Amino acid sequence: MRLIRVPAAALLLAVGACLLSFAHGQGSAALYNLTARYEGSSLASIFGVSDDFAINQAVVGAWQAQLAQRASTFLEVPLNQVVVRSFAIEQQAVGVRRRTRELSSLDLAVAAVSSGSSSGSSSRRQLLQSGAGTTVALLATFDVLDTQPGAHAAWDFTALATALGAASVAVNGVDRSAGVLVGFFASPPPSPRPGAAALRGQPPLAPQLFAYFDSMLAPGAPGRSREVVWYDDSDFLEERLDGTPLNLVWRNKTACFTRPTCGACSRAWGATTAPYVVTLYFRDPVQLATIAIRQVNAPAVKTVQLLPWPAVNISGAPAPRTGFLGPPLFNESADITPCPGTLTLAVPRRRSGLAEAVPVGGSQAELPKALRRSAVGGVRISLNAPPTGASQRTVVEWVRFTGRALYPLDASEYSM
Ligand SMILES: *[C@@H]1O[C@H](CO)[C@@H](O)[C@H](O)[C@H]1NC(C)=O
Ligand SMILES: *[C@@H]1O[C@H](CO)[C@@H](O)[C@H](O)[C@H]1NC(C)=O
Ligand SMILES: *[C@@H]1O[C@H](CO)[C@@H](O)[C@H](O)[C@H]1NC(C)=O
Ligand SMILES: *[C@@H]1O[C@H](CO)[C@@H](O)[C@H](O)[C@H]1NC(C)=O
Numbered sequence: 001m002r003l004i005r006v007p008a009a010a011l012l013l014a015v016g017a018c019l020l021s022f023a024h025g026q027g028s029a030a031l032y033n034l035t036a037r038y039e040g041s042s043l044a045s046i047f048g049v050s051d052d053f054a055i056n057q058a059v060v061g062a063w064q065a066q067l068a069q070r071a072s073t074f075l076e077v078p079l080n081q082v083v084v085r086s087f088a089i090e091q092q093a094v095g096v097r098r099r100t101r102e103l104s105s106l107d108l109a110v111a112a113v114s115s116g117s118s119s120g121s122s123s124r125r126q127l128l129q130s131g132a133g134t135t136v137a138l139l140a141t142f143d144v145l146d147t148q149p150g151a152h153a154a155w156d157f158t159a160l161a162t163a164l165g166a167a168s169v170a171v172n173g174v175d176r177s178a179g180v181l182v183g184f185f186a187s188p189p190p191s192p193r194p195g196a197a198a199l200r201g202q203p204p205l206a207p208q209l210f211a212y213f214d215s216m217l218a219p220g221a222p223g224r225s226r227e228v229v230w231y232d233d234s235d236f237l238e239e240r241l242d243g244t245p246l247n248l249v250w251r252n253k254t255a256c257f258t259r260p261t262c263g264a265c266s267r268a269w270g271a272t273t274a275p276y277v278v279t280l281y282f283r284d285p286v287q288l289a290t291i292a293i294r295q296v297n298a299p300a301v302k303t304v305q306l307l308p309w310p311a312v313n314i315s316g317a318p319a320p321r322t323g324f325l326g327p328p329l330f331n332e333s334a335d336i337t338p339c340p341g342t343l344t345l346a347v348p349r350r351r352s353g354l355a356e357a358v359p360v361g362g363s364q365a366e367l368p369k370a371l372r373r374s375a376v377g378g379v380r381i382s383l384n385a386p387p388t389g390a391s392q393r394t395v396v397e398w399v400r401f402t403g404r405a406l407y408p409l410d411a412s413e414y415s416m
Pocket of ligand 3: 227320
């Protein structure tokens with residue numbers, strides 16, 4: 001692919017034209033579903049580390065970030081338009097049938113348990129069983145959103161494989177109904193924006209179908225005096241107290257520790273009283289790809305459940321829906337996340353609804369039926385009761401979400 005360099009001003013013009021054409025309903029975007037295949041004698045050789053036991057979440061995270069960065073550079077799309085979704089490993093021993101297995105983030109968390117652990121977990125054994133005589137393939141599935149398919153020549157996926165250091169890259173599907181993300185391009189607003197609250201119940205400013213977000217904190221949680229406080233409520237800081245759920249919504253807070261440490265932290269949710277449950281809320285309906293839960297003391301996640309949208313009273317939105325959206329995403333008697341550690345849960349693609357088209361005629365008030373099935377309004381996390389002794393109290397520093405908001409009332413919320 002040729003590199004075409006244009007002055008920044010021309011780029012801005014092109015972006016403006018793109019938004020304009022979208023606003024007039026003529027823009028098109030394409031969401032490519034790709035799989036990069038990496039092959040090696042062991043997983044370690046693919047990840048570039050000395051042996052399989054050196055594979056931990058940091059290694060996988062860095063490798064994943066590099067994949068996204070290389071794809072972004074090669075395809076000339078912004079980094080946040082490349083979303084690595086899932087990994088699978090395929091092992092092929094001589095005379096044995098090929099076996100493909102989803103490699104969930106949970107497996108990676110298991111792998112991150114330091115060596116010498118007596119867990120003997122089957123996930124860990126399966127993950128690490130690559131050895132002599134086998135060939136291992138790692139399949140990384142990722143999406144690339146192309147907002148200007150007309151602006152460049154067709155992508156050369158063979159050359160992309162080379163750029164990614166992969167054996168091959170396969171295109172699994174192209175969704176041409178993907179919406180355009182104003183948020184990806186939005187320059188800082190020229191004047192203070194009215195605030196999402198003011199937009200509730202009003203017609204959306206632009207016909208935006210959805211907006212992706214990556215590693216975003218939930219926008220709302222129960223406050224001191226009311227059932228939900230949003231991150232941009234003017235009294236947010238008065239509603240927040242040390243150790244309460246609103247610390248999981250507080251966007252400005254400083255990290256609990258500068259080094260990987262376990263211990264108490266006031267700017268986190270500390271599970272002090274039964275039933276050890278926290279609920280986080282979304283203002284717009286969202287579809288989730290991943291939920292990452294950072295625990296900095298006594299990891300003890302027991303269940304993670306999705307709530308339908310709306311999960312709480314939201315002014316201007318339909319009445320709250322009750323119950324859960326499907327079975328628990330996570331339901332384990334013991335949390336094997338190391339401390340400090342991040343438990344990352346991937347929502348299976350079908351269940352997430354992320355591949356579904358977002359119809360132009362829909363809105364939050366009239367959510368298309370197919371989307372209602374996967375539209376999340378909240379996430380409820382419950383913990384196992386801590387053993388006696390306050391030092392064993394579970395401390396959740398943050399919960400971050402990747403996914404997309406449907407018919408966002410203010411898409412710029414997601415570009416922050
Ligand atoms: C994306 O690729 C995966 C893996 O090949 C496949 O299961 C899924 O159906 C694809 N989705 C779309 C929208 O093409
Ligand atoms: C976040 O920081 C900004 C700028 O420092 C400040 O204006 C705002 O009040 C802070 N918000 C919260 C919730 O701390
Ligand atoms: C919504 O508000 C009503 C009236 O204040 C209240 O009875 C109800 O419990 C609230 N619903 C939820 C889900 O919080
Ligand atoms: C969680 O798992 C336990 C044990 O397998 C099961 O009894 C329970 O019903 C599950 N919880 C939910 C909400 O599905």
